[in-house]
Amino acid sequence: MALSNTVVERGAYVFALDLFSIGIGPSSSHTVGPMRAALDFRTRLGAPLSGVTRIRCVLHGSLAATGIGHGTPDAVLAGLQGFVPETVDPALVHGLWERLAGGASLDVGSARVTAADIDFRPTSRAYSHPNALTLVAEDAEGTVLEESYLSVGGGFVQRVGEAGPAVEAAAPLSTYRSMAELLESCRGGSIADLAWADEVAMHGEDVARAGLAAIWAAMRSCIERGLRTDGVLPGRLGVVRRAPVAWRELVERGEPSDSAESLCVYALAVNEENAAGGRVVTAPTNGAAGVVPAVLFHAVTRYRLDEEAIRIFLLTATAVGSIIKANASISGAEAGCQAEVGSACAMAAAGLTAVRGGTPPQVENAAEIAIEHHLGLTCDPVGGLVQVPCIERNAVAASTAVTASRLARLGDGRHIVDLDTAIETMRQTGADMSSRYKETSSAGLAVNVVEC
Numbered sequence: 081m082a083l084s085n086t087v088v089e090r091g092a093y094v095f096a097l098d099l100f101s102i103g104i105g106p107s108s109s110h111t112v113g114p115m116r117a118a119l120d121f122r123t124r125l126g127a128p129l130s131g132v133t134r135i136r137c138v139l140h141g142s143l144a145a146t147g148i149g150h151g152t153p154d155a156v157l158a159g160l161q162g163f164v165p166e167t168v169d170p171a172l173v174h175g176l177w178e179r180l181a182g183g184a185s186l187d188v189g190s191a192r193v194t195a196a197d198i199d200f201r202p203t204s205r206a207y208s209h210p211n212a213l214t215l216v217a218e219d220a221e222g223t224v225l226e227e228s229y230l231s232v233g234g235g236f237v238q239r240v241g242e243a244g245p246a247v248e249a250a251a252p253l254s255t256y257r258s259m260a261e262l263l264e265s266c267r268g269g270s271i272a273d274l275a276w277a278d279e280v281a282m283h284g285e286d287v288a289r290a291g292l293a294a295i296w297a298a299m300r301s302c303i304e305r306g307l308r309t310d311g312v313l314p315g316r317l318g319v320v321r322r323a324p325v326a327w328r329e330l331v332e333r334g335e336p337s338d339s340a341e342s343l344c345v346y347a348l349a350v351n352e353e354n355a356a357g358g359r360v361v362t363a364p365t366n367g368a369a370g371v372v373p374a375v376l377f378h379a380v381t382r383y384r385l386d387e388e389a390i391r392i393f394l395l396t397a398t399a400v401g402s403i404i405k406a407n408a409s410i411s412g413a414e415a416g417c418q419a420e421v422g423s424a425c426a427m428a429a430a431g432l433t434a435v436r437g438g439t440p441p442q443v444e445n446a447a448e449i450a451i452e453h454h455l456g457l458t459c460d461p462v463g464g465l466v467q468v469p470c471i472e473r474n475a476v477a478a479s480t481a482v483t484a485s486r487l488a489r490l491g492d493g494r495h496i497v498d499l500d501t502a503i504e505t506m507r508q509t510g511a512d513m514s515s516r517y518k519e520t521s522s523a524g525l526a527v528n529v530v531e532c
Contacts, residue, residue, distance in 0.1 A: 351370040
């Protein structure tokens with residue numbers, strides 16, 4: 081388990097290989113994050129866990145309120161068994177909680193975990209954070225280990241009481257913390273050049289190059305799998321997968337694979353795969369995982385992008401996403417869906433603008449347009465599932481990203497509202513937003529849509 085995927089410090093730069101992490105659906109903060117937390121807890125206990133008779137988990141806030149629909153209990157149980165989000169077979173994860181709720185138990189070392197050991201506390205806001213969980217291991221004499229974690233979005237987890245790790249690199253890293261500083265730093269070059277230098281300094285060129293290639297391969301595979309997989313998504317809503325049906329219709333009528341309609345279907349394909357709990361790339365979250373892959377797949381198809389252009393897209397998107405994460409949030413539980421889909425839209429718009437020959441100011445303008453027109457977007461998933469309105473919302477945001485890029489490239493980069501102002505506005509809006517609209521399924525569509 082990569083430490084940088086486990087512990088994060090607000091304000092720190094996030095590298096591409098961490099921001100775009102390969103995991104499973106349906107949620108980065110509610111599935112991937114809790115799995116990493118439970119895995120870290122198991123590691124701290126030490127193998128083979130002999131003598132431990134009981135392991136308990138308390139889910140607080142949003143993790144409890146929408147946890148079952150988001151697969152949080154499944155993820156905790158999987159992490160306790162030693163599974164890693166990047167490599168685990170999704171089929172081994174989903175359904176673990178259902179079996180416990182039905183009366184079964186799960187052996188974790190010498191401990192036997194039952195449904196009673198998972199405690200849901202939706203009204204509790206532990207450590208002043210909406211996504212907290214506490215894990216406790218006991219033996220015959222009492223508590224052996226107790227740790228609390230915050231799932232801060234994008235699959236990143238902060239262990240309570242532990243600061244983020246210092247970044248050690250082979251060469252100096254960029255020190256920008258805002259888009260204004262980034263634009264100043266890359267005068268005479270590109271945003272992607274600066275991001276690539278940081279990635280190489282941190283990971284080495286071979287690892288960085290292979291990592292970005294693996295990220296794109298996983299994104300592409302997710303789209304292709306979603307386009308050919310029919311069926312009904314898990315959960316009581318009975319949502320039927322639309323992407324394969326729509327894709328077949330587009331093919332039959334001769335619609336180009338780089339059309340606006342195809343772009344939307346690519347996004348649907350990813351988020352239906354995510355909702356089904358399949359392999360997906362966090363970009364920058366799972367609930368918003370369809371936007372960046374759809375726009376990149378669209379661009380690869382339409383403009384015949386080569387490997388270098390794909391890297392430019394992903395690196396530019398990373399720089400923008402890292403600034404948003406450092407100065408606001410990418411978590412729906414912290415700031416609503418503006419922080420998830422809005423951030424993904426900005427990242428995709430920035431990446432597309434870069435590969436279309438946009439200047440750094442035009443890239444900044446594209447990202448700002450995308451963020452500005454997602455301000456105030458709530459996170460109110462119906463039934464606590466990452467399906468309605470999440471799946472369609474990604475398709476709409478993919479289209480918005482393309483439009484934002486076109487608008488930015490029609491200008492010279494000068495505009496009234498800069499990206500840093502839009503990000504700060506998003507942060508303030510998220511702070512003002514009622515918790516009922518932040519991934520708790522207690523307001524909005526979640527209470528006004530009749531579940532059949």
